[in-house]
Amino acid sequence: xxxxxxxxxxxxxxxxxxxxxxxxxxxxxxxxxxxxxxxxxxxxxxxxxxxxxxxxxxxxxxxxxxxxxxxxxxxxxxxxxxxxxxxxxxxxxxxxxxxxxxxxxxxxxxxxxxxxx
Amino acid sequence: xxxxxxxxxxxxxxxxxxxxxxxxxxxxxxxxxxxxxxxxxxxxxxxxxxxxxxxxxxxxxxxxxxxxxxxxxxxxxxxxxxxxxxxxxxxxxxxxxxxxxxxxxxxxxxxx
Numbered sequence: 139x140x141x142x143x144x145x146x147x148x149x150x151x152x153x154x155x156x157x158x159x160x161x162x163x164x165x166x167x168x169x170x171x172x173x174x175x176x177x178x179x180x181x182x183x184x185x186x187x188x189x190x191x192x193x194x195x196x197x198x199x200x201x202x203x204x205x206x207x208x209x210x211x212x213x214x215x216x217x218x219x220x221x222x223x224x225x226x227x228x229x230x231x232x233x234x235x236x237x238x239x240x241x242x243x244x245x246x247x248x249x250x251x252x253x254x255x
Numbered sequence: 256x257x258x259x260x261x262x263x264x265x266x267x268x269x270x271x272x273x274x275x276x277x278x279x280x281x282x283x284x285x286x287x288x289x290x291x292x293x294x295x296x297x298x299x300x301x302x303x304x305x306x307x308x309x310x311x312x313x314x315x316x317x318x319x320x321x322x323x324x325x326x327x328x329x330x331x332x333x334x335x336x337x338x339x340x341x342x343x344x345x346x347x348x349x350x351x352x353x354x355x356x357x358x359x360x361x362x363x364x365x366x367x
Contacts, residue, residue: 171353181343183298183358229297233353239311240286241352245297 140165142232144246151220152254159215159249161230167191170234172213173243174204178226189213220253227251257281259359261346267365268336276331276362278346286310286352287329289321292343292361304329305352336366 141164151157163172174186187197189206197204201218217224227250231243260279268274280287286305290298300313304323315321318336323329333340343363347356 173355175358181363182360183345183347185355185357188355235353236311240288240303240305241349242288242300242303242311242313243290243298243356245299247297 140232140234140244142230142244142246144228144230144249146249147247148250148252150252150254153222154219156216156218157220157251157253159217159228159230159251161213161215161246163211163213163230163232165211165232165234167234170232171241172206173231173233174213174215175229175231176226177229177248183229186215217251220251222253222255225251225253259346259348259357261344261359261362263362264360265363265365267367269367270336270338272336272366274333274336274364276333276344276346276364278329278331278348278359280327280329280346280348281350281357284327284348284350284357286349287323287327288347288349288356289315289329289331290345290347290358292345294342298345301331333364338366340364341366 143162170191172189176184203216205214227248229248230246233241262277288303289301292298301315303311307323321331343361345361347358349356
């Protein structure tokens with residue numbers, strides 16, 4: 139069965155600190171896709187990154203970086219030098235090739251990040 | 256770049272009323288998804304359409320139905336509304352099934 143666990147319910151940091159958001163997933167498929175989304179207080183869901191199961195290369199985009207480790211079934215997200223604008227709920231999501239139908243997401247419960255000035 | 260459009264953005268209904276939510280996917284995207292996000296919860300998959308055909312159903316109540324039209328827009332119809340239906344309803348679309356989904360701004364439904 140598919141499952142995504144974000145054990146950190148809420149994290150508070152002071153501006154300019156680095157912060158890592160954890161995501162652990164469960165799947166029986168060898169092919170799957172992992173995603174991170176940001177949900178700011180305004181409510182929209184903003185796509186951040188997609189990672190395929192066959193590509194373990196880590197990625198950096200500005201202050202954001204992602205560490206994908208299949209051996210530990212983790213896909214962690216690090217924000218370097220956090221800013222107040224990073225305050226949001228961050229969701230990790232998993233999708234698998236369907237036997238029928240579409241690639242629906244299974245979301246984790248989200249981590250609320252508060253960056254204090 | 257064009258984004259997913261949802262209307263209305265806010266909707267207030269009374270119990271037992273009906274509601275219709277609309278979604279206009281990004282042009283050329285072939286798959287549309289609907290999700291429901293309760294207060295403080297993660298989004299839950301409701302239903303999806305691939306090339307205008309219903310493709311998958313999640314935890315969607317029988318009181319809800321949805322369809323996708325020839326112009327690819329989709330509507331989520333909700334009847335006999337209950338207080339527990341109060342939530343943020345997202346529509347998302349993707350270019351291909353395995354691609355990332357792009358979400359609309361959501362419709363916030365309040366049932367009183």
